[in-house]
Amino acid sequence: EADIYQTPRYLVIGTGKKITLECSQTMGHDKMYWYQQDPGMELHLIHYSYGVNSTEKGDLSSESTVSRIRTEHFPLTLESARPSHTSQYLCASSESPSRTETQYFGPGTRLLVL
Amino acid sequence: DAKTTQPTSMDCAEGRAANLPCNHSTISGNEYVYWYRQIHSQGPQYIIHGLKNNETNEMASLIITEDRKSSTLILPHATLRDTAVYYCIVRVALRDDKIIFGKGTRLHILP
DSSP: OOOEEEEOSEEEEOTTOOEEEEEEESSOOSEEEEEEEOTTSOOEEEEEESSTTOOEEOSSOOSOEEOOSBTTBOOEEESSOOGGGOEEEEEEEEOSSOSSOOOEEOOOEEEEEO | OOOOBOOSEEEEETTSOEEEEEEOTTOOTTEEEEEEEEOTTSOOEEEEEESSSOEEOSSOEEEEOTTSSEEEEEETTOOGGGOEEEEEEEEETTSSOOOOOOOOEEEEEEO
């Protein structure tokens, strides 16, 4: 059973506010990921990390930024939220190296920017 | 990584076996076939993976053709809780790359 947590689960915020979405995992996984998904649409990778002090941009351009100061923590920040940022954000982690490279996902954060 | 092709949606009666096909005709020799599913916008859940042999676990069975160009995920006794989007992905394990989720197959289990 995977232990990966995201907070908040739901967030309604006004345009221009700075927000940070939290993601933490207790499995000691090196790899972590952020995905963005609109309702009924595909998952899009926006950020990933191979380990501490490693961050990479994903396939979908995003105005968000991430940091990886600790293995267990991979927060995502939006400096100035806009309505176009309204979406669901999913965090995941995987062990590296691993024969299965299974990704474990958190419950997600649903963000609504007014 | 190789691309996959899956039907957009499928229906299956409750209690019957659900067979979800996936084509991956350009798969390379060192690429594994993975299946994940996503239930109603929760995070995707790993189901099973395989290289060339058929695999079975407590959730499903994976049948890979001998030429590895296609595979089928089998849910032996589908329940309403199996209604989800099912993603078939091919990738090289033990490589530092990321999983690309496509559009998947939306499976509806009918009562």
